[in-house]
Amino acid sequence: MIASHLLALLIFSALVSVVFALLQREGRRERIRFGLMAFGAFVLSALVVGWLMYPFPS
Amino acid sequence: MADSRIATDARPGNAVVACILAWLLPGLGHLYLRRNTKGLVFLATLLTLFVLGVAWQARLEPYLGLDDPLSFLRSIAQMALGLPYFVARTLGFEAGVVTAPTHEYGNTFTEVAGLLNILVLLDAYDVAIGRKH
Numbered sequence: 001m002i003a004s005h006l007l008a009l010l011i012f013s014a015l016v017s018v019v020f021a022l023l024q025r026e027g028r029r030e031r032i033r034f035g036l037m038a039f040g041a042f043v044l045s046a047l048v049v050g051w052l053m054y055p056f057p058s
Numbered sequence: 059m060a061d062s063r064i065a066t067d068a069r070p071g072n073a074v075v076a077c078i079l080a081w082l083l084p085g086l087g088h089l090y091l092r093r094n095t096k097g098l099v100f101l102a103t104l105l106t107l108f109v110l111g112v113a114w115q116a117r118l119e120p121y122l123g124l125d126d127p128l129s130f131l132r133s134i135a136q137m138a139l140g141l142p143y144f145v146a147r148t149l150g151f152e153a154g155v156v157t158a159p160t161h162e163y164g165n166t167f168t169e170v171a172g173l174l175n176i177l178v179l180l181d182a183y184d185v186a187i188g189r190k191h
Contacts (some may be wrong), residue, residue: 008163015103019174022096024180
């Protein structure tokens with residue numbers, strides 16, 4: 001059912017970012033801006049942490 | 059007259075009722091407070107997180123012993139989603155499949171859905187007492 005780890009990450013980041021944006025900001029423009037930044041931060045930080053863990057065996 | 063209308067708009071509903079409804083179903087507290095857009099978006103996003111988590115074999119069985127604090131907190135987080143959690147358990151989605159590749163994704167999605175619902179509940183409280191719009 002799940003296609004990839006990346007897809008799960010993208011779905012999770014998108015949904016949580018929408019909720020954070022609605023909770024933290026007022027006004028459509030501010031919410032969109034905050035939501036996109038939160039989404040980018042989720043995805044980027046996960047990719048960075050993933051690459052940092054790459055050299056270590058499981 | 060104008061003052062009473064402003065007061066009504068600033069406190070659109072009973073805070074206790076809003077909090078109970080917000081716990082029962084994500085977004086219901088905001089719908090009660092006539093914040094329809096927020097309420098519907100909360101309902102859609104949190105239910106999607108939870109349903110995906112259940113579909114990905116999350117474990118929903120409650121763990122209430124204090125000998126394993128992390129499992130206890132995990133159960134509390136899932137219960138914070140309210141009715142959907144108990145409905146899913148009633149429908150037989152309790153155990154999950156520990157060996158499934160998606161099991162941990164499912165756990166994370168269901169737990170985060172519940173934790174976000176606590177934030178949504180607090181937001182509904184703030185709206186109800188007039189602290190937020």
